[in-house]
Amino acid sequence: MKLNRGCDMSTKSIKDMGWDELIIGASVYSFNGEIDYNPADVLPENRDYAETNSKTAYVGDWRVYKPVWNSDLCIDCQNCWIFCPDTSIISRDKKMVGVDYDHCKGCGICVEVCPTNPKSLLMFAEQIKNEDALTQWPEKTKGK
Amino acid sequence: MNKKIMELDSIEVWDGNMAAAQALRQADVDVVAAYPITPSTPTVENYAGFHANGYVDGEFVMVESEHAAMSACVGAAAAGGRVATATSSQGFALMIEVLYQASGMRTPITLMQVNRALAAPLNVNGDHSDMYLGRDSGWINTCAFSPQEVYDLTLCSFKIGEHLDVRLPVIVNQDGFMCSHTAQNVMTLDDKTANDFVGEYKVVNSMLDFSKPVTFGVQTEENWHFEHKAKQHDALMNSAKVIDEIFAEFEKLTGRKYNRVESYKMDDAEVAIVALGTTYESAQLAADEMRKEGIKAGVVAPRVIRPFPLEEIASALQNVKAIACMDRSAPGGTVGMLYNEICGALFNTSARPVVSNIIYGLGGRDMTINELCNIYKELDKDAKSGKRNGALQRFVGVRGPALNYYNI
Numbered sequence: 001m002k003l004n005r006g007c008d009m010s011t012k013s014i015k016d017m018g019w020d021e022l023i024i025g026a027s028v029y030s031f032n033g034e035i036d037y038n039p040a041d042v043l044p045e046n047r048d049y050a051e052t053n054s055k056t057a058y059v060g061d062w063r064v065y066k067p068v069w070n071s072d073l074c075i076d077c078q079n080c081w082i083f084c085p086d087t088s089i090i091s092r093d094k095k096m097v098g099v100d101y102d103h104c105k106g107c108g109i110c111v112e113v114c115p116t117n118p119k120s121l122l123m124f125a126e127q128i129k130n131e132d133a134l135t136q137w138p139e140k141t142k143g144k
Numbered sequence: 145m146n147k148k149i150m151e152l153d154s155i156e157v158w159d160g161n162m163a164a165a166q167a168l169r170q171a172d173v174d175v176v177a178a179y180p181i182t183p184s185t186p187t188v189e190n191y192a193g194f195h196a197n198g199y200v201d202g203e204f205v206m207v208e209s210e211h212a213a214m215s216a217c218v219g220a221a222a223a224g225g226r227v228a229t230a231t232s233s234q235g236f237a238l239m240i241e242v243l244y245q246a247s248g249m250r251t252p253i254t255l256m257q258v259n260r261a262l263a264a265p266l267n268v269n270g271d272h273s274d275m276y277l278g279r280d281s282g283w284i285n286t287c288a289f290s291p292q293e294v295y296d297l298t299l300c301s302f303k304i305g306e307h308l309d310v311r312l313p314v315i316v317n318q319d320g321f322m323c324s325h326t327a328q329n330v331m332t333l334d335d336k337t338a339n340d341f342v343g344e345y346k347v348v349n350s351m352l353d354f355s356k357p358v359t360f361g362v363q364t365e366e367n368w369h370f371e372h373k374a375k376q377h378d379a380l381m382n383s384a385k386v387i388d389e390i391f392a393e394f395e396k397l398t399g400r401k402y403n404r405v406e407s408y409k410m411d412d413a414e415v416a417i418v419a420l421g422t423t424y425e426s427a428q429l430a431a432d433e434m435r436k437e438g439i440k441a442g443v444v445a446p447r448v449i450r451p452f453p454l455e456e457i458a459s460a461l462q463n464v465k466a467i468a469c470m471d472r473s474a475p476g477g478t479v480g481m482l483y484n485e486i487c488g489a490l491f492n493t494s495a496r497p498v499v500s501n502i503i504y505g506l507g508g509r510d511m512t513i514n515e516l517c518n519i520y521k522e523l524d525k526d527a528k529s530g531k532r533n534g535a536l537q538r539f540v541g542v543r544g545p546a547l548n549y550y551n552i
Contacts, residue, residue: 019371019378024311025250026364026372027349030357039357052359 014051028052043092054103063106065123067099068133074120080110117141145172145339146201150194152332160324163291164230164256164316165190167298169200170338171254174225174345177205177216181235182268183320184258188230202226210235214242214253221251221313222360224350226302228253232320233260236274240281246313247282248376249360252305253313254298255283259421260320261507269508270320272420272472275449276481282376284314284383285450289424291328294318296400299333302342303390310383311348312376321508322422333398341397384451404453406445407460409435413442415523416461418482419470420445423504423511430516439524446485458489465527466498468519472505479537479550498526501537509541 012021023029029050031039039047049055067080074096081089081096088104090097099110106123114121117140124133146169158166164187168176176195178188195204202225207213213229221227231239236257246253259275261267279285284304288294294316301314318324333341349358364372384404391402408428410416415434417427424445431441444460446453461467469487471480478484483501490497502519505511519540525533535548 015367017371019374022368022371022375023349024375024379025248025349025360026362026368027249028359028362030359034355035357036355 058102059105060101060103063101063104063126065106065108066101066104066126067106067108067110067121068124068130069096069099070120070122070134070137071096073116073118073137075116077115079113079115080121083109083113085109145336146199148198149335150199152334154332155329156332157327158291158295158330159186159327160288160291160294160318161186161258162190162327163295163330164258164298164318165194166332167295167338168228168254168256169194170333170335171226171228171299171302171342172202172339173200173228173254174202175205175217175220175227176200176202176229177207177213177220177227178229178231179207179210179213179235181210181232183260183270183324184230184232184235184256186324187256187258191230210238211242214239214246214255217253218242218246218249218251221246221253222249222350223352224345224347226306226345227251228256228302230256230258232258233262233268233274237262237277240277243278243281243283243313245361247380248372250311250376250379251313251360252302252311254301254305255313255315256294256298257315257317258320258324259317265507267507268320270322270324270421270472271506271508272317273474273506275315275317275420276471276473278315279450279481282312282380283450284310284312284380284387284448285317286314286448287317287420287446288323289319289422289445290323291318291326292330292400293402294323295330295332296394296398296402299338299342300387300390300394300402303393304383304387306346307383307386307390308346308348310379310386312379312383317421319421331398331400337397341394380451384448384453387448402447403456404446404448405456405460406447408443410442410444410460410464412440413464414440415466415468415520415527416442416444416464417468417470417516417519417523418444418446418457418461418486419472420449420482421472423470423472423516426511426513427516430513430520433513433517434520434524439520441520441523446482449485452485452489454485454489457486458493458495461486461490461497462493462495464495464497465530466500466523468500468502468523470502470504470511470519472503472511474506475503475537483537498523498530498532500526500532500534502540503537503547504540506542511541515540 536550539547
């Protein structure tokens with residue numbers, strides 16, 4: 001037997017709900033309604049995310065250093081996309097698109113796993129503009 | 145139901161631990177994750193034996209600590225399975241952080257708690273320190289006073305906690321050694337009858353339901369935390385109704401009747417002992433002795449301490465003149481829990497009995513019939529004079545000079 005014990009977020013925002021309307025145990029749903037497809041087959045922008053999904057939550061202010069992507073050097077190997085713990089590397093059809101700065105927390109793992117020389121992703125202080133960061137890119141390291 | 149049936153006699157000789165293990169087996173638990181600790185070890189050991197011999201279809205997970213045991217239980221319950229564990233004392237103390245997670249995430253888990261003193265000094269014997277430690281953790285707390293009651297309440301615990309109006313974890317308490325290691329006759333149900341009574345597990349917001357992905361264990365700050373705790377409290381308070389319904393259903397099946405407040409010879413009682421655990425049965429023998437001497441003695445025991453049966457216990461004690469609230473836990477600088485709860489229950493009623501607080505039995509110290517008779521005799525003095533003749537709080541059964549506190 002399967003039952004959904006919870007609220008209907010399609011008609012009312014969770015922000016307006018009283019204790020009697022919330023889902024028990026502070027559980028939160030990822031999608032509106034039930035899904036009968038494999039979410040991995042649908043691009044994130046086309047998924048029917050619920051209000052309680054973190055898709056719309058901004059956590060970019062956790063970050064002190066940010067990864068900046070240099071598209072001239074990138075070989076689209078997808079290492080950063082695979083390793084990012086917060087799915088904050090945006091890639092479409094195996095082509096790197098950029099960094100989701102709303103969810104990236106600046107851990108630097110994408111930079112660590114980037115195999116190019118010089119790296120196609122580098123950490124810069126949060127306040128540095130990306131176009132300025134790209135002018136400060138290092139040269140290829142010899143002998144590596 | 146487990147594929148392999150265990151044939152049981154209609155009456156088996158089981159101690160509390162075996163009664164607990166058999167009830168877990170019959171309830172067809174999906175996941176038992178446990179770490180053994182005296183005196184609840186045989187609950188886990190017996191269950192692991194059933195598992196090893198093919199009588200349990202579910203998983204048995206050996207973990208590295210009680211914190212891990214309860215964490216595994218929460219995970220398994222969130223995944224959508226029926227879950228149980230067992231522990232005592234220090235192990236229970238180590239679980240505490242996760243107990244609040246379990247109740248807050250509204251995961252129905254059954255915890256067989258064999259009550260034992262908390263260190264220091266280290267002690268493996270029975271008292272109610274661990275029961276009291278968990279009483280505010282948001283779990284339903286039931287108390288079994290004999291192996292039969294352990295068996296019965298364990299079967300009921302799954303039905304109560306998993307009920308769609310409840311969805312809360314349940315502790316089944318029993319006294320270490322006095323109940324857990326004392327073999328008595330236990331009337332059994334056959335596997336099918338027991339399993340049918342417990343019923344099929346009702347899955348709610350299962351993490352393994354990929355058509356409705358759900359997150360458990362979220363962070364809520366000042367914007368939602370209060371609402372969720374209010375919702376949890378409401379479910380716990382309203383579980384009293386469900387407990388009554390399930391006790392009634394169990395009585396219909398077995399003829400054995402359970403009440404959220406148990407009482408013995410309270411109809412005409414003038415003096416009453418309120419106690420938990422095996423002391424409830426000992427006090428009945430003492431009350432019978434006292435009645436031979438003309439003292440109208442009765443006994444009251446909360447069968448369920450959370451949700452606290454405040455109205456029922458106030459009703460049970462309306463007509464008595466003197467009450468001894470017996471707490472088997474060091475109260476840490478105040479009166480014991482039962483004293484507080486009983487006085488709180490009576491205060492808004494017209495009853496004004498003389499109430500005293502007895503601290504007894506710490507670390508497995510026996511509470512004898514003789515000592516209970518002496519307590520009744522003191523209560524009789526209080527009842528006759530209409531005031532307390534000693535201090536509000538007394539320690540009974542401890543060596544050395546008398547320990548008395550509070551004299552209002």
